[in-house]
């Protein structure tokens with residue numbers, strides 16, 4: 228089973244993206260991706276509407292689409308919790324904070340509610356890392372990861388390009404931190420993650436539909452991975468983490 232652990236639906240005025248349902252399903256079919264974890268982009272002013280679209284798409288494609296909550300944390304606590312609870316009731320499996328796209332570092336007071344929601348609803352938290360330094364440095368998450376050792380935290384993009392080494396260090400120091408590898412520059416960095424922390428905390432993700440095949444190739448070009456490690460990284464790690 229192949230699980231894309233990082234996908235979006237709808238529009239984004241921060242990064243100028245738009246992903247339609249047809250595009251998402253079409254690329255999944257083309258790349259042989261069985262299931263995708265899907266969230267709104269950080270640059271949307273209709274989070275609830277996109278959450279509804281994700282839920283509708285999940286109903287239309289049973290077992291293939293799973294929702295992730297993404298709400299700009301610069302809103303009132305009650306409004307945040309209300310929308311998060313509504314998503315949980317629709318079957319959503321994780322909550323996301325995008326320090327750059329939401330303009331909210333994980334150290335900010337407003338970010339507290341993201342981690343509080345994760346604890347209340349027992350969900351993993353995805354934190355965007357990489358593009359947007361310094362507030363998106365992987366190490367910024369360490370105090371929260373240590374304060375909430377029971378919380379599972381995914382570093383989306385695992386620091387991307389130049390900060391992947393730092394993401395690896397953070398994951399080595401914090402056993403509750405997972406690495407999702409979209410935009411990590413090269414296969415040898417992914418190989419190093421797996422060697423350092425094991426395939427059980429490393430997972431494939433692509434972020435955009437036309438990046439799916441590219442990200443899968445990054446794993447498949449590593450000829451030293453065992454079949455078990457490959458299966459874990461391409462699907463089993465995410466399946467277990469998001470309880471699919």
Ligand SMILES: [Zn+2]
Nearest residue numbers: 233234235434
């Ligand atoms: Zn993304």
